[in-house]
């Protein structure tokens with residue numbers, strides 16, 4: 001019977017006590033030493049929380065809880081994205097059409113393993129299992145299951161890894177933990193290469209037009225998932241209780257939510273335009289992919 005490959009993000013994890021896990025760590029040369037610092041990695045300012053009246057009315061203990069929860073989610077999302085990177089690399093090794101392409105994706109997958117192993121010691125809490133953490137994760141899983149080679153190269157490497165560079169740079173620049181900031185620096189260097197490789201492969205394939213429908217569909221899902229995730233409101237609600245519609249609108253105004261969403265959209269449009277795919281940009285606009293609602 002043919003063995004099924006599991007390239008999904010649920011790919012089984014054997015755990016710290018398994019000899020394969022120990023071997024993976026030792027071969028990678030990245031120790032599993034847990035970060036023991038007690039300070040948050042990102043302070044309230046990273047999330048613009050200091051501008052929120054609801055946040056400012058909370059006790060110091062509650063404020064700390066809201067910030068630490070956001071820190072924990074940020075790292076868990078990165079953990080899953082890096083895990084996705086490995087599974088994506090594995091799928092692309094299978095689909096590669098030349099020795100060079102296969103080699104490049106093998107190196108790519110190796111980078112993503114190192115990224116995940118470097119992030120793991122900084123996780124706050126148990127190993128993440130919850131794929132409902134962020135809507136981006138189900139969009140990524142769907143892409144991995146259904147995407148053609150060309151549409152994945154474009155949406156994952158050109159758009160998402162390009163966008164990820166901005167996201168990781170922001171996380172590095174406001175990180176209060178110097179060791180974690182260094183980890184982001186290392187990751188960013190590799191991600192520049194992954195994005196560049198996607199641009200070269202996309203230009204070389206010349207087959208993008210045939211994949212346009214799928215590319216529009218996948219890109220729309222990604223853009224919407226990035227706009228719709230609203231962790232700040234969610235974390236405040238867990239600590240403070242339900243917020244009314246008016247309070248949520250007010251919170252978004254106070255924390256410049258629209259401005260940060262506009263920046264995301266601008267970055268995405270730039271990345272798409274960079275590949276000369278103006279048609280895609282226009283289609284996404286007409287689909288309402290870039291709409292921001294309060």
Ligand SMILES: [Fe+2]
Pocket residue numbers: 081082085111112115187191
């Ligand atoms: Fe990565």
Ligand SMILES: [Fe+2]
Pocket residue numbers: 085112161190191194
């Ligand atoms: Fe990457």
